Amino acid sequence: xxxxxxxxxxxxxxxxxxxxxxxxxxxxxxxxxxxxxxxxxxxxxxxxxxxxxxxxxxxxxxxxxxxxxxxxxxxxxxxxxxxxxxxxxxxxxxxxxxx
Amino acid sequence: xxxxxxxxxxxxxxxxxxxxxxxxxxxxxxxxxxxxxxxxxxxxxxxxxxxxxxxxxxxxxxxxxxxxxxxxxxxxxxxxxxxxxxxxxxxxxxxxxxxxxxxxxxxxxxxxxxxxxxxxxxxxxxxxxxxxxxxxxxxxxxxxxxxxxxxxxxxxxxxxxxxxxxxxxxxxxxxxxxxxxxxxxxxxxxxxxxxxxxxxxxxxxxxxxxxxxxxxxxxxxxxxxxxxxxxxxxxxxxxxxxxxxxxxxxxxxxxxxxxxxxxxxxxxxxxxxxxxxxxxxxxxxxxxxxxxxxxxxxxxxxxxxxxxxxxxxxxxxxxxxxxxxxxxxxxxxxxxxxxxxxxxxxxxxxxxxxx
Numbered sequence: 033x034x035x036x037x038x039x040x041x042x043x044x045x046x047x048x049x050x051x052x053x054x055x056x057x058x059x060x061x062x063x064x065x066x067x068x069x070x071x072x073x074x075x076x077x078x079x080x081x082x083x084x085x086x087x088x089x090x091x092x093x094x095x096x097x098x099x100x101x102x103x104x105x106x107x108x109x110x111x112x113x114x115x116x117x118x119x120x121x122x123x124x125x126x127x128x129x130x131x
Numbered sequence: 132x133x134x135x136x137x138x139x140x141x142x143x144x145x146x147x148x149x150x151x152x153x154x155x156x157x158x159x160x161x162x163x164x165x166x167x168x169x170x171x172x173x174x175x176x177x178x179x180x181x182x183x184x185x186x187x188x189x190x191x192x193x194x195x196x197x198x199x200x201x202x203x204x205x206x207x208x209x210x211x212x213x214x215x216x217x218x219x220x221x222x223x224x225x226x227x228x229x230x231x232x233x234x235x236x237x238x239x240x241x242x243x244x245x246x247x248x249x250x251x252x253x254x255x256x257x258x259x260x261x262x263x264x265x266x267x268x269x270x271x272x273x274x275x276x277x278x279x280x281x282x283x284x285x286x287x288x289x290x291x292x293x294x295x296x297x298x299x300x301x302x303x304x305x306x307x308x309x310x311x312x313x314x315x316x317x318x319x320x321x322x323x324x325x326x327x328x329x330x331x332x333x334x335x336x337x338x339x340x341x342x343x344x345x346x347x348x349x350x351x352x353x354x355x356x357x358x359x360x361x362x363x364x365x366x367x368x369x370x371x372x373x374x375x376x377x378x379x380x381x382x383x384x385x386x387x388x389x390x391x392x393x394x395x396x397x398x399x400x401x402x403x404x405x406x407x408x409x410x411x412x413x414x415x416x417x418x419x420x421x422x423x424x425x426x427x428x429x430x431x432x433x434x435x436x437x438x439x440x441x442x443x444x445x446x447x448x449x450x451x452x453x454x455x456x457x458x459x460x461x462x463x464x465x466x467x468x469x470x471x472x473x474x475x476x477x478x479x480x481x482x483x484x485x486x
Contacts, residue, residue, distance in 0.1 A: 087338050091367055093271045097448050099477045105167030109200045109243075110208065114264075116299035116309050118246040126167065
């Protein structure tokens with residue numbers, strides 16, 4: 033039983049290490065200056081919408097590939113309930129979907 | 132073995148179809164909104180196989196979702212699950228047996244008063260920890276089956292019938308605090324069965340760190356009153372595709388946790404490259420029995436499990452999910468192999484007005 037636990041722990045540690053290295057590799061090339069993700073520094077509502085999307089929607093799921101503009105408002109309304117978005121965030125996200 | 136919440140929600144198929152028809156009728160009766168507010172039909176259709184201790188089960192499944200805005204503040208939404216399960220006969224008999232499951236996962240109306248205050252009525256997903264509300268749809272979850280502790284705090288059915296208040300209590304530049312509180316009535320209705328109880332969840336989100344920490348609590352108020360406690364932590368570092376999610380849940384008779392890490396390899400040529408579409412996933416989970424009463428859907432003995440997955444994100448909203456798991460317990464160790472393919476659909480319920 034102890035041997036099984038050891039194998040289990042080794043597998044866990046190995047996997048966590050792989051993921052940690054992978055995460056480090058992906059963040060290493062980020063030479064861009066730090067951009068405060070909570071502020072729209074460019075003033076472009078598209079950027080704000082992208083920030084809202086990254087901070088709320090893409091935390092759980094990937095963006096669906098292409099959808100009709102006629103349902104973008106419904107999608108945003110759905111996200112507004114799920115993620116407690118403000119009216120401003122809702123508008124920014126809508127603009128992000130329909131630039 | 133699919134999401135435990137889904138498998139617990141066995142309902143009569145004809146009643147489910149009637150309810151879906153009712154929901155469609157409600158949608159059809161709604162006045163048309165703005166050009167971007169056309170009701171939508173979304174969801175996932177998939178085919179899963181699971182080989183558990185040498186026995187393979189095949190599951191075709193459809194999870195449709197309807198969402199329809201009504202005016203400026205109301206949203207009606209519903210999700211259902213329809214699946215057929217083909218599994219080998221027990222006791223070494225040849226051939227397969229099959230069973231079907233069909234039912235509404237939830238059907239709710241949302242009134243959005245403000246960012247801070249949304250009123251939800253109807254049958255809703257119980258907001259206990261994160262898996263039930265966020266990760267249970269088949270087109271979202273990284274693994275075919277849910278965590279072992281998923282049934283804890285969900286009142287056996289995963290949904291409540293009554294009302295819920297939710298929203299953003301505090302929103303600042305550096306942090307925000309969300310809350311939800313629900314009260315569920317007791318219902319013996321076949322389609323909308325629910326237990327009497329109440330509870331809620333509160334979470335702190337740090338957008339700069341992309342870190343979320345939350346606590347959940349609920350209590351069953353019928354039969355043997357039981358308390359459930361939960362905690363979750365999500366960390367998704369900015370500018371990477373690495374995600375770390377975890378949950379702990381404690382019930383009256385058992386407790387456990389899971390930790391899941393996934394990384395989409397988009398650093399290698401972009402998200403749309405052949406390598407960038409790969410998504411290795413790992414999950415570790417443990418459950419612990421607090422006594423010998425097995426009434427919560429968790430394994431009857433202490434169990435440890437490690438899941439190693441490799442998902443592939445095909446174009447056109449299609450995902451291939453594969454995983455291998457090794458489960459350890461005093462009743463015997465066994466392997467679980469799972470493969471599946473899921474297609475996510477998303478389209479207007481009808482042709483909307485042109486802008």
